Amino acid sequence: MPVPAVGSSLRLSPDESQALRSLPAAVQIIAKRALQGSVKDLERLLDVISVKTASRAVCLVPIFHATLESVQVPNYINSNTTPAIMRAKWALMGLVEFCTIAPLISNGMDDLETKYIVRRWDQIFPWMRFFARNCLPPPYDVSLAPPRPDLCDMFDAAKLCIHPLTFICHNSEEVRHMLRSSASVQHFVAQLWILVGNLKGDVLEGDPRITKDNLVSMYRASFALTNYVCVSESEDSDKLTLPLSNFIHAAGGVKPVVFTILRYIRRITRDAAKVEEPRSWTPQDQNVQQLYLFTIGLSYTFDFLQTISRQDPSCRSQLIRQGSIRVVLDAITQILPKILVQANNEMDLDPEMGLGTRQEVIWMGYLYIASAIRDADDGVTGICQAIDAGILETMRKGATCASHSNHRNRLPRGRMGDMELLLLLPTFFIYHRVVDSISQHWYRIKNSPMPVDKREVRDKGLGGVLQIVLTATTHAMEHRAVKPMNFHECRCSGPGCQMHASEFVGKMRRCSGCLISLYCSEKCQRAAWRSGHKKWCQVLRCTVGPWGSRDIRKSLQITGGFETSTISERGKDVEARVRKARQQFPAFSNKLVLMLDMTVFPTEIHVLPLHRLEQFPGKDPIWPEIADEIRERSDSPLKGYMFSVVKVHLGNSKFTLFSPSTVLSMAF
Known part of the structure; x- marks a missing residue:
């Protein structure tokens, strides 16, 4: 016999009712009252869902679905709609708790998250948006109190809105396509991403098992995947995906997107740097698990960064203007000694947390820097940022860290983002601004109170390329040291005129044809034209390029x-x-x-x-x-x-x- 919901039309199927009889008698009574509309008993069902009872927890899911089917998202919040809101809250919370234990009971057969969450999305998503709108602070000003914290505190609201997206993104291609193709879902994710990026470490309360700061850190790291999926390319080329402009618009524009992504990188890096050295490098160690969470979060954040930089020129230029290369490089510098630790075969060869996966995070950061410089209108500024931020010092540390490149089982080196970036640097050593940054690099090394790292170069491939690039830096400084430097910018180009440019700076005349020759007066300019500049003007212009770039002219x-x-x-x-x-x-x-x-x-x-x-x-x-x-x-x-x-x-x-x-x- 189906279990009827007294006072409502809620019913379970015969098979679902039969499954409930496998539960202890006390739990069956609670389930019956929950179906009859008892909010308190619906909440008590959550205590039944645990790892120990994972195999039996599945039979409770139909109760949560039936409850959500019986209530509609209200247009107004008052005494009449509050009971329905609370029922929806605990039903949705039950599904979230189920998501937590779903991997333990899937047995590799049907994807339970897809079956019970994704295919009920039309019921679940409206309530997620409801609790986000009414029980979370505004994304752009988290200092404001949520509109209705009495309905659901911030801890529970964040859990209801963020956890379902995080869980189902990992395994369900159906969900990943939905994130890429649904404007409403993408708008929701973009707003949550901005919110999580702005949250401080002490705003979420409610779970005594997790420290407040650690909870926000975990949300930040885990939500990076969901956000990246929204702008990533579909696995199926035949499936329609929304343009990147839709996500940027939903997040409030280019500047909020840029500021938020850089804030994510800084804060995830800080969280990873605070993790204590693992006592034992094993997949079961809690500190190893935390490092893995933060480094994977950073990897997806780098992926997102590279995607928006590649697809949107406005984002690319704004990112470089806001110092994205410096931020990424600082992140690599801080986490590199934390994660490039050669431990043992069990850990280093682990498919998820192994050394190859950890190394991949570093490469992703380097790949972003390389692509940002290569795709930018002004790559010279990007190169200067990288050198000023210590790219050469960081590469040296990476070459001396215990790397899997000399592991006895020799894991594959991957995409080699570090070498790709290193080989890009010397192609800009012909520019005056870049050589200035190189000179400052060597000055820092010479005057650093810390001794130069003399450890053995363990990553032979990276170390060899680095040495070639360092040699190229010395050649660049030698060419820059030739005197007089940029003589054509220092004096009048008139025949026989020795006047220095500083003497006629207020009356300076620059040839509009070649953009190189300077003259102190119209008389000198005419004399130069008659004495040979007429022939060489076009040739000089072909030496500074069609744009007449100042960087080329000065170099x-x-x-x-x-x-x-x-x-x-x-x-x-x-x-x-x-x-x-x-x-x-x-x-x-x-x-x-x-x-x-x-x-x-x-x-x-x-x-x-x-x-x-x-x-x-x-x-x-x-x-x-x-x-x-x-x-x-x-x-x-x-x-x-x-x-x-x-x-x-x-x-x-x-x-x-x-x-x-x-x-x-x-x-x-």
Whole structure:
């Protein structure tokens, strides 16, 4: 016989009623009263749900579902609607408690979370939004009191709204697709994400088993997955997903998103750094579990950071402006010695908490930094942030930490985010601002009160690449040390005029064509034009790129130094490539150009016909004349090419520039 709900139409199916008879008699009485509408008894059912009674707790789930079916979300809160609200609260709380123990009773068969939570989403989600709206503080000002804390305290409200999303995201692709495709659910998640990011450590009370600060920390770390899923790409390419702009709009705009994601990184890092050193590195150790939770939370936060940076240019530029590279690097620096600990086979090879998983968090952070610099309009600023924040020191620490790269079982190294970032750095060493940051790095090392870490380099791959990059930093400083530095910016370019730029700063004239030459007066400018600037103006402009970037203009001597040293050191390679190009392009053997590709490290050398160059006015009749003059004024034998060019990048834009070393020596 079905168990009737006295005073209502609630009923359980015969099978569900039969399942209840397996419970102790006292629990059956409580269940019967709960179905009859007793709020107190519905609450008492939660005490029955525990790990010890996990196998029998499933039969209580239909009671919670039946209760939610019997009540509707009210438009108003008053004495008439309060009983229904309280019934919904405890029914929803029962389902949340069930989520906690569901992994213990699933037995690898049916996904119980999908069966009992996801497929009842139309009943559950409206109540989650109701309790979030009425029992949690506003997302953007958590100092305000919730509208109706009497209905549900903040601890229970947070549990009702956050736990279901966190649990079902891990295992259910159906839920992950819902988060990506439902505007209302995505709006709800975005608001919760902002709220959790703004919560302080002492605002949640109610659970005596968990400290207040630790509870907020766990919410922050665990909710990172739910938030990342909202903006991630679907596993099924045929399924529709909402654009990133929908999530950004729901969260209040670009600035709230940027400030919140950086706040998450800082606070999760702080929480991870506070975890005590585990007594025993085993998956069962509580401190190991906490470290795992925080590092995984940080990993998903880095994933989210990289996604919004890649997909939205406004987010990318705002993130760099707010120091995201510095924040990520600081997080890596703090957690690196905590998690790169080589323990034992059981721990290091664990599929979830092993050393490979922990190393992956570090790589994700490095991958974000690399992608932010590579995709930005102004990658020079990003590189300077990274060097100023200590990227080279942090990489050195990573190379000396006990890494799985020398583990006797040799786990795979993964995506190598650290090496990818390291090999990106030298491609910006041609810029004056970056070399200034490099000089400050070495000054810090020289004057640091702490001795330089002399430990053995255990990650041989990372250590080898790091040493090559450090050598490149010394070369960059050598090219910068050439005096006078940026002479074309220091004095008038008029023929015979020795006036220093500081003397005519108020009347400074810069050539609008080349953007390089400075003049103290119109007289000097006209004289320079007649004496040869007319011929070299266009060539000079091709040395600063089509945008006339200030970073390129201020760095011509450093770029020219790298150009000259590369050609000199790799002379045999240049000769071989010239011979090959003559065979490949016989019709253009007298119009070959040497291109040094400095957008990659080490610099690549190519020899191409003049007309094959990108972003370069190769058809202009002035270039053969320039090439002849270069040959006449060259002290070395004929090289087999007209002139050299360099290919550089500022971030996502690449430019082919006429030889800085040539143009500076001949045009001035």
